[in-house]
Amino acid sequence: MILERLVIRNFRQFKGEHEIIFSDHREKNVTLIHAENGFGKTTLLNAILWALYGHKGLTPDFEGKEQLIHNGMAHSYRNKPSELEAMVHLTFSHDGARYMLSRAINLAEQTFDSRGGRMSLETLRDGQTLNLDRPQHRVQAIIPEGISKFLFFNGERIDELGLDKNRGQVTEAIHQMLGLNLLKSTIEDLNHNNVRGKFRRELADKTSDEKRDLIAKQEDLETKQMLADSKLSTAKEEIEAIDEQIKLIENKLAANKETYQLQAKRAQLQRQRDETSARADDVNKRLAKLIAEDGYTLFTPELVAKGKAIMQDLRSQNQIPAPVIDTFLQQLLDEGNCICERCLNPGSDEYEAVKKKLSDAPNQDFNNAVSALDHAIGILEGVAERTRENFQQLTRERAELTAQIRSIEGDLEDIHQKVGSKDDEKVKELEESRRAKALKRDELTSRCGSLRKEIEITSDEITKLQNQIRKMDDLEEKAALAQRRLDAVEECNRIVSELLQAETEELRPLLNEEISEHFSKIIDRDYRAELSEDFDLRIRSWIGTEDDERIEQDVALSTGQRQVKLLVFIASLLALAKRRSEIPTILKGTAGSEYPLVTDAPFGNISVFREGISRWVPNLAPQVTILLTPSQYDGDVEKALRETGRVAKRYYLAYHGPENTLRQGANAYLTVEGKEYQQYFKANEEFTEIKEL
Amino acid sequence: MPETKKAPGPSERVKAIFQSASEEHQKLIREILKEERDVQHMTRRQDIHNKIYDHVRRLIK
Numbered sequence A: 001m002i003l004e005r006l007v008i009r010n011f012r013q014f015k016g017e018h019e020i021i022f023s024d025h026r027e028k029n030v031t032l033i034h035a036e037n038g039f040g041k042t043t044l045l046n047a048i049l050w051a052l053y054g055h056k057g058l059t060p061d062f063e064g065k066e067q068l069i070h071n072g073m074a075h076s077y078r079n080k081p082s083e084l085e086a087m088v089h090l091t092f093s094h095d096g097a098r099y100m101l102s103r104a105i106n107l108a109e110q111t112f113d114s115r116g117g118r119m120s121l122e123t124l125r126d127g128q129t130l131n132l133d134r135p136q137h138r139v140q141a142i143i144p145e146g147i148s149k150f151l152f153f154n155g156e157r158i159d160e161l162g163l164d165k166n167r168g169q170v171t172e173a174i175h176q177m178l179g180l181n182l183l184k185s186t187i188e189d190l191n192h193n194n195v196r197g198k199f200r201r202e203l204a205d206k207t208s209d210e211k212r213d214l215i216a217k218q219e220d221l222e223t224k225q226m227l228a229d230s231k232l233s234t235a236k237e238e239i240e241a242i243d244e245q246i247k248l249i250e251n252k253l254a255a256n257k258e259t260y261q262l263q264a265k266r267a268q269l270q271r272q273r274d275e276t277s278a279r280a281d282d283v284n285k286r287l288a289k290l291i292a293e294d295g296y297t298l299f300t301p302e303l304v305a306k307g308k309a310i311m312q313d314l315r316s317q318n319q320i321p322a323p324v325i326d327t328f329l330q331q332l333l334d335e336g337n338c339i340c341e342r343c344l345n346p347g348s349d350e351y352e353a354v355k356k357k358l359s360d361a362p363n364q365d366f367n368n369a370v371s372a373l374d375h376a377i378g379i380l381e382g383v384a385e386r387t388r389e390n391f392q393q394l395t396r397e398r399a400e401l402t403a404q405i406r407s408i409e410g411d412l413e414d415i416h417q418k419v420g421s422k423d424d425e426k427v428k429e430l431e432e433s434r435r436a437k438a439l440k441r442d443e444l445t446s447r448c449g450s451l452r453k454e455i456e457i458t459s460d461e462i463t464k465l466q467n468q469i470r471k472m473d474d475l476e477e478k479a480a481l482a483q484r485r486l487d488a489v490e491e492c493n494r495i496v497s498e499l500l501q502a503e504t505e506e507l508r509p510l511l512n513e514e515i516s517e518h519f520s521k522i523i524d525r526d527y528r529a530e531l532s533e534d535f536d537l538r539i540r541s542w543i544g545t546e547d548d549e550r551i552e553q554d555v556a557l558s559t560g561q562r563q564v565k566l567l568v569f570i571a572s573l574l575a576l577a578k579r580r581s582e583i584p585t586i587l588k589g590t591a592g593s594e595y596p597l598v599t600d601a602p603f604g605n606i607s608v609f610r611e612g613i614s615r616w617v618p619n620l621a622p623q624v625t626i627l628l629t630p631s632q633y634d635g636d637v638e639k640a641l642r643e644t645g646r647v648a649k650r651y652y653l654a655y656h657g658p659e660n661t662l663r664q665g666a667n668a669y670l671t672v673e674g675k676e677y678q679q680y681f682k683a684n685e686e687f688t689e690i691k692e693l
Numbered sequence B: 001m002p003e004t005k006k007a008p009g010p011s012e013r014v015k016a017i018f019q020s021a022s023e024e025h026q027k028l029i030r031e032i033l034k035e036e037r038d039v040q041h042m043t044r045r046q047d048i049h050n051k052i053y054d055h056v057r058r059l060i061k
Helices: A041-057 A071-076 A107-112 A135-142 A145-151 A155-161 A167-177 A181-191 A193-206 A209-255 A260-299 A301-316 A326-335 A349-360 A364-420 A425-471 A477-523 A559-581 A607-620 A635-644 B012-020 B023-038 B046-059
Strands: A002-011 A014-021 A030-034 A085-094 A097-106 A118-125 A128-131 A152-154 A528-531 A537-544 A550-554 A596-600 A623-628 A647-657 A669-672 A675-678 A680-682 A687-692
Touching (some): A002 A041, A002 A623, A014 A647, A030 A635, A041 A085, A041 A097, A041 A135, A097 A107, A118 A135, A145 A152, A145 A596, A152 A155, A155 A596, A167 A181, A193 A209, A193 B046, A209 A260, A260 A364, A260 A537, A301 A364, A326 A349, A364 A425, A477 A528, A477 A559, A477 B012, A537 A559, A559 A596, A559 A607, A635 A647, B023 B046
Parallel strands (some): A030 A623, A152 A596, A647 A680
Antiparallel strands (some): A002 A014, A002 A085, A097 A118, A537 A550
């Protein structure tokens, strides 16, 4: 998806009709929109989201969602409400087609229900404009709402995307942007009751009673698994809802003069705890992997010592290396000639002498086995040593992280006690409510763990039954055919699932490489990004130890570095999706797509890295639109963006309104590239215009 | 710059997985994916289920 044109009419402060033409050149892919705070940046971002997803697409920080039509005009049209409407029109291209999306709501509709309105989606085909049915579904197919938060966001609130916590959404975004959702929907369809279930029912109708019973048992297990899946999804949704409620309570505590300092400290500690817990999870996983793969070597020293003693014994008896082996002596006897050229006739003294040696000679197989054992003992010793070292290091790391988590939990408990013992009744009430919700969340989290375990066990049982059913031969031809068809569905499902896994796993290092390269450049450190198997993004670096060793560890990032990490992750994903969209894949249709990046205040809290961000992000994403204040567009950013040579279009928001509505620090004039533009106009009525520079 | 980097194409591993399937199943997977591409945006899946069912019956004799 590449944005081409935005037309906005009477949407909030944008009175009348305004237009933005986005730059769509590959080499000049940046559109800048300059605006002071309060002039309409957030509204502009939300206008795009509203066009795409309607009311539910609006961002949480967009206040007054029920009033989308310009306030002053709404007042003037109060007696003829169907004649005034707010409208957003978005033209974009996607996978070779051009789309025109419009969404509108009139005053009468807004008064009745602001979530209403009308939308239409048209496409150009063979020079003709076609109106597409089910426009919302088509928009969702092009750019699912789940990934929109990664593409259209407020840079100052990038932490709230929850990338560190919400790995499900990250995986979904990766699958969608890299074109792997086709494989996912295929797996779901093959598994559906209308496909696999239907073939299974056909088999059950035609097969033996014994096999029918097993099929029924398998179906029962699958129902059980589906139920557990559904319970898990519900629990996850409940956790998300509770998290939102807790966030609202914490915002209120942060705004209260009695508690704002304690709440700020709590927010910082919670972030530290989440990061530390994630690192502890990672260490636990690595530990589990080490134990599963090489753990047995920790129990082998006694065995190795015994093996070495046996070897030593055999060596001292000159049995290894064997001077002569039985197969050689047997060959001499068979051929009837000794190496000293004497004849070995059966019954002769020479023959009997060689035959006697044969009975004492080491066996060839024994010799080979001893040699292999000797080699294996050497390897085992080495692996055991490395495993022991890694095990000790990881155990130490885990103990340290656990101690840190305990200490942070203790500090958090202190804060809870302090806030809860304040005299202010409102504060007490908020803290109690927060506590109750946190307890409920913990209970749900624990339930999720049990459900995951149940799903895992049931899944294993299903696989065992499936194999058992397959192995039972059918005597009837019709039953055998039904079994073959069911096998085909299950085999296709297995292959497509493996393809999805392989594609995902192979793209991960490419994404890591992309992120590492750009993250290091922006923050100017030798750090390496590592996206784990479950898409948890860690930044790692090599550090020296007292013993002159170098070990690689997770880096505890500052707030600014964390924001850079998230921004670079999104931009790198877009870059990879773009590259993937340009190549043919083995299964046509699984390529990625191009997506735009529209960000409000991307340099919000990352002032140290703003120069790097403005230099590298435009190079990664295929199309970038940046909304920024004059103070964010200061010397470094302006210089870096100019040097990229990628800025093709510039707009600014001009605000009209009474003087007392102008925010503190906002200037009446905007200076860009040495030129001044009037951006504030004194007027009685408030409204904003979009002007091209 | 993205343009200067090599585009990630199908790897040997991905090719090997696909080719590990029998000719019959490879053909079936291709047919199913072809149908899937046209209905990715649809939430109602009944039609695609019927199509997959028909492809399996047609190709697996």
